[in-house]
Amino acid sequence: MKISINNQNFVLHQSGAAFWEEKKMLLISDLHLGKIAHFRKHGMAIPEKAVLENFARLNEVLNLFDSETIIFLGDLFHSKINNEWDFFADWTKTVSQQIILVEGNHDIISKKNYADLNIEIYEELIIDDFLLTHHPTTRENFFNFCGHIHPGIKLKGLGRQFLSLSCFFRKPHQLIFPSFGEFTGNFYLIPEENDQVYAITKEEVIEIKR
Known part of the structure; x- marks a missing residue:
């Protein structure tokens, strides 16, 4: 789905990434690499191949969009270094794009x-009239791109039918990105009058009308 913000065009992808057309930037939040290895270390029966799924999805969006820069909006790595760091280091050698990390609360690696x-690291990043942060931030005269919350939406159908989906959650001056990583969970938000919700399905991104 393509949306316009401050006369700039963004393509929202069902992976949870967004492509900023004019800047040729790929925006991704809350990848949480290392979380699967952390779970496996503590005895949770998660298939090892799940570790590679995040990298497959990264490669998918990189192949889809003509990006020159990848900006991770925080929580790139879940915690301390584990064997997933080696996968990540190898992956960075395969991409030509500049990689930037806007620090999140989980980004504790040196x-x-x-x-x-x-990889360049910033506490926040200002590009024109856009403010890129990890935590949702309100600042006058800026539109905020952020993550952290892992937004989701619950839809109620006829009878007792419910559907829970990850989403891009847009407020008048803010776009909260969904979590890109596997096994990260959602925090379900209730939209207010001026909010817009772009829900993610396996095939597409769809706007949910109130």
Whole structure:
């Protein structure tokens, strides 16, 4: 789905990524690499192949869009370094795009580790009149791109039917990105009058009308 914000065009993809057409930037939030390995270490029966699913989805959106920069809006890695870091380091060697990380609360790995991979790190990033952060932030004269919340929406059908979906959650001056990573969960939001919800299905992104 293509949307316009401040005269700029963005393509929302069902993976949870968004492509900023004019800047050729791919925006992704809350990948939480390392979380699956963390779960497996503590005895949870998650298939090892699930580790590679995040990288397959990353490659899918990279192949789809003509991006020059990848910006991760925080929580790129879930916690301390584990064996998923090696997968990530190898993956960075396969991409030509500049990689930027806007720090999230889970990003506790030493900046030197990211510097060794030529990844730039910022607490926040301002591009024209857009403010890129991890936590939702309100600042006058800026439109905020952020993550952290892992937004979702619950839809009620006829009878007792319910459907829960991840979503891009848009407020008048903010777009909260869904979690890109596997096994991250959702926080379900209730839209207010001026909010817009772009729900994610396996095949597409659809706007949910109130």
